[in-house]
Amino acid sequence: MMRPKAWVGLGLVGFVVLLGIVGPWLAPYGPIDQIEGANLVGPSSAHWLGTDEVNRDVLSRTLSGIRIDLLVVFLAVPVGAAVGVLVGLVTSWWNVTDVITQRVFDVVLAFPTLIFAIALSAFIGPGVWTIALVIVSLEVPVFGRLVRTSVRSVREMPYVEAAQVTGAGSWWVLRRHVLPNSLEPLTVQLAVSMSVAVFIEAAMSFLGIGVQAPHPSLGSLIKDGTTLMYDAPFLALGPLALVLALVLGLLLISQSLSEAHRD
Amino acid sequence: MTAVTPPRPFARLRLLAIAVALCLMSACTSAVGEQNDRGSTGDPVDGGTLRVAAKTDLIPKSVFGQSSDGGNALIGLVYDSLVEYPHDSLEPRPALATSWKVAPDGRSIHLELRDDVTFHDGKPFTSEDVKFSIQTIADPAWSVQLQRTAAAVTGFDTSDPHAITLKFDRPLSNILDLLDIVPIIDEDTFDQVKAGTGYNGTGAFRFAGWKPNSELTFDRFDDYWGGKPHLDGVDVKIVPDPQAQASGLRSGQYDLLLGTTARDAETFGKDKKYAVLDFEGATQQTYVGFNLDNPDLKDVKLRQAVAYAVDRERILDEVYRGKGIAQNLSWSPSSPAYDEAAAHHYDRDTAKAKDLAAQVGKVPTLPLQYIAGDPTAEAVAQIVQANLADIGITVDLQPVEYAQMYQRLVGADFDGLWIFGHTYAQYTPATLPVSAYPFNAEHNASNFLSDQYAEHADAAWGAPDPDGDVAEDAYAALNADMIDNVWLTDLVTFWPRIVTSSSVHGIDYTKRTELILRDAWKDQ
Numbered sequence: 001m002m003r004p005k006a007w008v009g010l011g012l013v014g015f016v017v018l019l020g021i022v023g024p025w026l027a028p029y030g031p032i033d034q035i036e037g038a039n040l041v042g043p044s045s046a047h048w049l050g051t052d053e054v055n056r057d058v059l060s061r062t063l064s065g066i067r068i069d070l071l072v073v074f075l076a077v078p079v080g081a082a083v084g085v086l087v088g089l090v091t092s093w094w095n096v097t098d099v100i101t102q103r104v105f106d107v108v109l110a111f112p113t114l115i116f117a118i119a120l121s122a123f124i125g126p127g128v129w130t131i132a133l134v135i136v137s138l139e140v141p142v143f144g145r146l147v148r149t150s151v152r153s154v155r156e157m158p159y160v161e162a163a164q165v166t167g168a169g170s171w172w173v174l175r176r177h178v179l180p181n182s183l184e185p186l187t188v189q190l191a192v193s194m195s196v197a198v199f200i201e202a203a204m205s206f207l208g209i210g211v212q213a214p215h216p217s218l219g220s221l222i223k224d225g226t227t228l229m230y231d232a233p234f235l236a237l238g239p240l241a242l243v244l245a246l247v248l249g250l251l252l253i254s255q256s257l258s259e260a261h262r263d
Numbered sequence: 264m265t266a267v268t269p270p271r272p273f274a275r276l277r278l279l280a281i282a283v284a285l286c287l288m289s290a291c292t293s294a295v296g297e298q299n300d301r302g303s304t305g306d307p308v309d310g311g312t313l314r315v316a317a318k319t320d321l322i323p324k325s326v327f328g329q330s331s332d333g334g335n336a337l338i339g340l341v342y343d344s345l346v347e348y349p350h351d352s353l354e355p356r357p358a359l360a361t362s363w364k365v366a367p368d369g370r371s372i373h374l375e376l377r378d379d380v381t382f383h384d385g386k387p388f389t390s391e392d393v394k395f396s397i398q399t400i401a402d403p404a405w406s407v408q409l410q411r412t413a414a415a416v417t418g419f420d421t422s423d424p425h426a427i428t429l430k431f432d433r434p435l436s437n438i439l440d441l442l443d444i445v446p447i448i449d450e451d452t453f454d455q456v457k458a459g460t461g462y463n464g465t466g467a468f469r470f471a472g473w474k475p476n477s478e479l480t481f482d483r484f485d486d487y488w489g490g491k492p493h494l495d496g497v498d499v500k501i502v503p504d505p506q507a508q509a510s511g512l513r514s515g516q517y518d519l520l521l522g523t524t525a526r527d528a529e530t531f532g533k534d535k536k537y538a539v540l541d542f543e544g545a546t547q548q549t550y551v552g553f554n555l556d557n558p559d560l561k562d563v564k565l566r567q568a569v570a571y572a573v574d575r576e577r578i579l580d581e582v583y584r585g586k587g588i589a590q591n592l593s594w595s596p597s598s599p600a601y602d603e604a605a606a607h608h609y610d611r612d613t614a615k616a617k618d619l620a621a622q623v624g625k626v627p628t629l630p631l632q633y634i635a636g637d638p639t640a641e642a643v644a645q646i647v648q649a650n651l652a653d654i655g656i657t658v659d660l661q662p663v664e665y666a667q668m669y670q671r672l673v674g675a676d677f678d679g680l681w682i683f684g685h686t687y688a689q690y691t692p693a694t695l696p697v698s699a700y701p702f703n704a705e706h707n708a709s710n711f712l713s714d715q716y717a718e719h720a721d722a723a724w725g726a727p728d729p730d731g732d733v734a735e736d737a738y739a740a741l742n743a744d745m746i747d748n749v750w751l752t753d754l755v756t757f758w759p760r761i762v763t764s765s766s767v768h769g770i771d772y773t774k775r776t777e778l779i780l781r782d783a784w785k786d787q
Contacts, residue, residue, distance in 0.1 A: 034649045039581045053526070053581070053638075054645045126662075208636050213660055214645050227506050227638050230530055 003259065009252030012245045019242070020070045023063030031064035032056065032214040040232045049238040052224055054214075061216040062238045068128055068217035069246060072201045073194045076132040080139025081190055085182075088144035089174050092151040102148070105141035113138060114203060121209040128217070131210050135197050146189055150182035184261045191254030195247045202243055218243050305768065309493050311785040313767065315778070316502040316511055318522030318637075319665050320476050323459030327400060327407045327446065329686065329775055330669050332521045333479055336499045339777030340481050341383075342446030342464035345374060345393065346439060348774045351544030353691065355439050359388065359447055359465065369434030369727050371418075374442075378425045380488045382449045383469045389424035395450040397429070397441070406673050408687065408698045411705065412441045436729045437691040437698075444775060467492045467781035476501055493769070493784035503636055503665075512537065512764060518785065519770065520762045521778075524639050525584040528760045540761045541586070542772040546689045547759065548593045549578075549643060551631075552701055552751040554677045556710045563749060565623045565656075569680070570609040570752040571616035572650045579755050582642045587757030592745060593688035593695060595756060599730050600692035600738035608746050616654045628657045630679040632671070635662030643754065644682050672700050675708045688756070689774055691729045692738050696720035701751050711750035719744055 028047075029035065038051040049058035091101035111119075117134045124130055151174070154160060160177055168176075198218075204210035205219025206226075213220070218239045225236025317332035326334050346355035346363065355363075360374040380388035399405065401413035418430030431438070447465055448456065455461030462470040467489065468481035479499040483492050500517065502508045509527045511517040523531070532539040551569065553560045560566060575589035588595070590606040620626065629651075633644040641662070648658045658680065663671070671677050687699040697720055701708045704720035719740040726734035759776050766786040771779035 032649070034646070054642050054649075055581070208662070212662065213641055214648060228526070229506070230509070231526055 003256045005252045006256035009249045009256065012249030013253065014249075016066060016242055016246045016249070017070060019063060020066035023066060024060075027057070027060035027063045029057040029060040031061045031216050033060070040228070042232070043234050050232065050234045052232075052235060053228060056214075058221070058235055058238060062218070062221060062242065065211075065216035065218045065221050065239065066242060068131075068211055068215075069198055069201055069219075069243075071128065072131055072135055072197050073246070073250075076135040077139055077190065077193050077197050079132075080136040081143045081186070081193065083136065084140040084143025085147045085179075085186065087140060088147035089151060089178065091144075092148035093155065093170055093174060098148070101144065105144055108137065108141045113200060114207070117200070117204050118207070118209055121204070126204075126209040126212055128211050128215075131201050131204050134204065135200055138200075139193055139197075142193065143186065143189065146185055147179075147182050150185070151178050154178045154181050184257075188254050188257045188261060191250050191257060195250035195254070198243055198246050198250070307493050307769065307782070307784040308787050309784070310495055310787060312496045312498055313494050313519060313780060313783060313785060314517045315497060315499045315519045315521060316508040316517040317499050318501075318503055318505070318508070320501045321459070321473060321479060322666060322669065323456075325406055325669065325673075326456065326459075326462075327405050328673075329408065331665075333499060333501060335775070335777045336497075336521070337462060337470065337479060337481075338446050339466075339773060339779055340468040340497060341462045341466045341470050342448065343380075343466050344445060344447065345376075345442040348439075348443045348690075349544070350542045350772050350774050353439075355443060359393075360442065363439075363442075365438070369436075370432070371428055371430045372438055372442075373428045374426065376425045376427065377488060380465050381486060382452075382463050382465055383484055384449070384452065384463050386449060386451065386463075387424075388447065388465055390419075390421040390427035391424070392447055392449060393427050394419040394421050395453075396445050396448045399448060399453070400441075400445050408700055408703075409441055409444050409694070411697050411703070412437055412694070413445065416441075434725050434727050436724055436726045436734060437694045440690040440694045443690075443773075468494075468497055471496070487781065489781055492781050494780060497780060505638060512762065515764075518764050518767045523760070523762045525582065525586060525757075525760065528586075528762055529584045531762045536765050538763050538765055538767070540763065540770055540772075541758055542761070542776075543758045544595075544597075544689060545759055545772055545774050545776055546587075546595050546756050547684050547686050547776070548688060548753050549639075549682065549684050549755050549757070550593075550701065550751045550753045551647060552677065552681045552683065553709055553749070554675070554679055554681075555750060556675075557679045559627055559629060560679060562623050563747075564619045565626060566749040566752070567609075568616045568619035568623070568654060569651060569656070570749050571612045571619065572654045572656075573609075573647055573752065573754060574611050574650050575754050576611070578643055578646055579757075582639055582646070583755055583757050586760065587755045589755055591752050591754075592742060593685070593753050593756060594692065595689065598688065598692060599735060600742065602739065602742050605742040605746055609749075609752060611650075613653055620654045620656060626656050628659050630661050631658045631682065632661045632663045632668065632677055632680070633682040634665050634668055637665075640682055647682065647754075672708050675706070675710050677708065682754075686775060692734070692741070693720070693723040693726070693729065696741055697724050707750070709750035711748060713744065713748065716741070716744040716748070 034055045038055045040053055041047055041051045043050045047057050052058055091097040120134055121130050160173055163173055202219035205217045206223040211217035211220050221239035222236045228235055319331035321333035322330045343359050345358055345360040347358045348355055359377055361377055363372055363374045365372045397413050397416050400407045403410055415431050415435055416429045417432050420428040449463040452463040467484055467487045469484045471480040471482045473479050481497040483495050485491050505522050505524050508520045508522055512520055528539050531537040553566050579587055579589040591609040592606045594601040631644055634640040644660050648660055651658050685699055685701050687695045696702045696704050704717040719737055723734055723737035726737055768784050769782040
């Protein structure tokens, strides 16, 4: 039976996902439409979240910006997870490849996330695909390490030895025995990584190395809002609430999965 | 039938309330004005260090090129010039030169120099230092915008250590601009300038140290010829984010900001704890440039379409908060080159812009580069992008780091369109087409070369009287060149605004946006 916190988490994430899917159709304006004479207008019935410094409707930009976060959450994280699991499964079965791969993972994980992001954007330029690449690059070692732990413990199990004695190949053993036994911690990590990905997008766009003007993301909208914090404190409220909902929802889901796993 | 307005109760009371409100507003406005003029009130107090936040750091190899806030602060504090223009006029006043006289044929100028001036290391200032300074500025290696004017000084009579005669092969209408701009530098310690490790000048403050991307520090020079400064020193912190600057001022971390947005300045101006100083004569311009080496920008009709499409009034109102002039040429109304019709030739006309763009045919996506992390540049870029979308031109916004933007400007190496600021239109009009990177007729950032433009620039430069008929004809021809060829189009002419805490007094600015702090002081 699902725990209440799982329902709350699913509700929050579902709400943001729904807004991201249908929001742009409901938005009163295009995300980069500049409305004549509507310079930093406060929240009103015409502009629920006000307008920004170049006369754009913040609600419309927020609804459009959700999609960037959904892209990094539901595309970049799963891609990173899939690659990490595959690399971890394959390389940790044999000692030589395991040692080499783990040292490479050490190098990647030794970089603080934002330093890594800044370095990468210096090479390939800022943008949404840079955010995605940063997230994929950071998730590969995380999931690779996690699946390695399972591989190293499962491969010593008697049923694995029995399968190998009966002539089962390494690939079959990995697929049939190791991977299924690793799934539960992987799902918990997936939810945690998704919430971290929202932070990474927000942080990169906040620093100006993520989504570039005039296109919106929740992170860049928060950045725009803080730039005008004294004159228009309302600008950042909507995007902040959505980032909060997405991160909180994903963390609640991961907690519930973790607790269910322990039970 | 005549409509009758029904009598309104409390109408007189309302009028009275409005009158009281207006009085209160005018009282508030005066209070703000007083804040802005505070430099002249109260008795100066000695001591204290002025903490300045600047947006961009010193670039040592471009230190004489007005390349950054940090560099400008250094030049203003450490060095003196021979003459000084007040920021709001072109009437020079004595500085290291006590008097000067231009020869009747315009081919030389004689200057009497102060005899009581020493550099910070104790070396006396002489006419040889003037010669070395002008020759250094004339060296193309320093990429100084006045290089051509400095190079036009072909003879130096330094027989008297306290007087000098500069000789030219031709009259130079902007010679006093050069004397205002050239900092007097010391030959003996010049290797330190090249290395970025030391700056020995005659100014009110001594260079004490530089931590790249962090801070510049200056100490008071007790033997300053103009009298001992009030402040003990000046710390210039490099704070690229205007929001961080504003927060730092509010929290008491800084006393003076050199990089607030117009909107922040407007907000600070409403608070008596701060003062906003407007330096109206030291105008600067924001413009859209076109690199004519980009094949897509070779057709002048496309450039004219862009010039007609941009909404300058909106940029002035919304980004610069109305503090400036929306016009397509650079001259201020007080300049002898100002021509109102020419300045508004490209006032927004979307239909004309569309028509011109249609004549060009299909235009590929154009790159538009602007300063990364600068909210003002980003807002202007986004408005320009929307304006060009209205006429069917797609623009790809590309933020570029400030130092790289500056390099691209000097090297004429932008990809297509760019948005940046320029200056020098506040000087004698010949200085702009002879010296400014975007306008220099010999080599400019747009790679625009025209014999006709060069000829007109030369005519303005050689005019015996910058306000005379010959010069005026040359200015008119230059304006026509700028309108016809549109290698750049100005958006807004604005003036620098410095925000300070109300405890700071006596701040001044040169015409080229360098801080003058010799009379500045802080409440203790």
